[in-house]
Amino acid sequence: MTKPTANVSSQQVRWHTVEADHVGQRLDNFLLAALKGVPKSLVYRIIRKGEVRVNKGRTKPDYKLCLADVIRIPPVRVAAAAPLPSAKLDRIQALQDYILYEDDVLMVMNKPAGLAVHGGSGLQFGLIEGLRALRPQAKQLELVHRLDRETSGCILISKRRSALRHLHEQLRNKTMDKRYLALVRGQWQAHVKVVNAPLQKNTLKSGERVVRVDAEGKPSETRFRIIEKFAQATLVEASPITGRTHQIRVHALHAGHPIAGDPKYGEQGFDQSMRALGLNRLFLHARELFFSHPKSGERVHCIAPLDEVLEQTLHKLRNA
Template sequence: MTGREDFSPVRTLTVDSEHSGRRLDNLLGSLLTGLPVGRIYSMIRRGEVRLNGRRCRAHSRVAEGDRLRLPPVRLGGGDAPGAPQTRRSEALSGRILHRDRSLIVLDKPAGLAVHGGSNQGAGGVIERLRAELGEDTLQLVHRLDRDTSGVLLIARRHSALRRWHDLLRSRRVRKTYRLLVHGDWPDSRRRVEQPLRRGVDLSGDVQVSPAGAPAVSEFELISRYASGYSELLARPRTGRTHQLRVHATSAGCPIVGDARYGDAELNRRSRRALGLRRMFLHAESIAATVDGERTEFSAPLPDELRDCLKRLQKRDAGQ
């Protein structure tokens, strides 16, 4: 961050077939990620956004070939939309697992939010990829928590975004996560069905509540370690915020390194004993049947998580 306010340049874009038919406010929200919604509507009302040279309304529908003029936009931290300041050594394009006409599959690193914000001076995943690849219309298919690593799907075409959203809504996408938890996981397989909702306090933490939305997670034991840890696979059957983290904690086995829902003292011990300074939660794979073909994308376990497991194995072996 530079501590000053910069302006993005005036941009004139041509609407392609992928975005034809979208509402103007919806399209601007995807192009100007991180800009408050109120600011977007204000720009439209004041005539700062022009569609084919004319004033327009938020509910206007764009068509292929339309010319859209976007005004200069002021952002804190000196980061213009789609142009975050990214060091070459941090390039995300080198973490792309798969790329085709419609989709990018990224191996997201831990510690990076998927969307930029006031505390993301270099932007989040989507802003940085848009800048690196020169593709302003990239869209997140789904989200991962900041401290979760692994498979992240990004749509290059609006048709792909709709297709994957339909699959997710109908629960036809199989997500698998690898995690390490504190304690001895009691069952080889366990299905956790506990409704979740945001708490009413200022923290906004997700809580188990009878008044919450239905949430289902399936856990499978991989290994128990004598030093008091368990390695698991987890498959969320619903997609609630922080679902696996809250369900693991509610089962009495919080995820190692989870600063929000875990145990602070246990996390301190883990940092000393295992040298792990992040949450041990990794999105290992995503699978679905797309256009009649079974598709699966996988991301390898990061080195720091692999090293953590090796330390546990050595401790169990008495080395």
């Protein structure tokens, strides 16, 4: 059986036999990956209506696929996949220099600030499209988690679906440890070690999407630790326990200490004083990543160095 492709308009029923790489994957996640370009709501609708069948029977979105399961996929119109950028582009070749660790099942990148993890919204390409162009032989490259476009640092990419499932399980079980460095306004109080504040996504009248602390939001927790104090700022380590959009940025603001250079949640006066030191970006960096390797089970620890802008900002603060 052939694997469903995401760059055709399918007008006939397709059948897919589950191979070892997909064993244990949820049916909905399999279909969302196989039918890129199809709205998520439509994927769930065809499951709910019984148009998707597993071994000729109806099933639920959370069904875990088994070896040799036969999946019936009904006719659906799939958006044509955007072509990958040329691997010859300097910006694509430059990604090679940001690889912190790589083996046959995964890689860890030190993502530069300003690079989105995905293309779209007028962007020519994002990190994952660039890596697919750089590694055309790796057919199953997928982001394990995300970073905001303005945030730099450690980001994990899987090369095998089995590795992706294993790493996602670590995220769900909170056994993957992500530690960020953030420069925040003012003197962070030593007793504020945890921020527990539910977060809710909102869309403003302008169309801008923001996240707010809201009692109706999703439970969210970030742990903070003071690394270094300066006259008007503090360098803190932030460890997100949950993984909500803009979580560290909004929790720092909620604690009364917005992050330097934050275009959505920052404080204008503080940002101006940081710009005078040469800080022209958000000072949020995913510095360390701890996880268990999907194949060996060994604990992996990756450290992403700060870029020159962040290093120079700290140097100037120390010598102010």
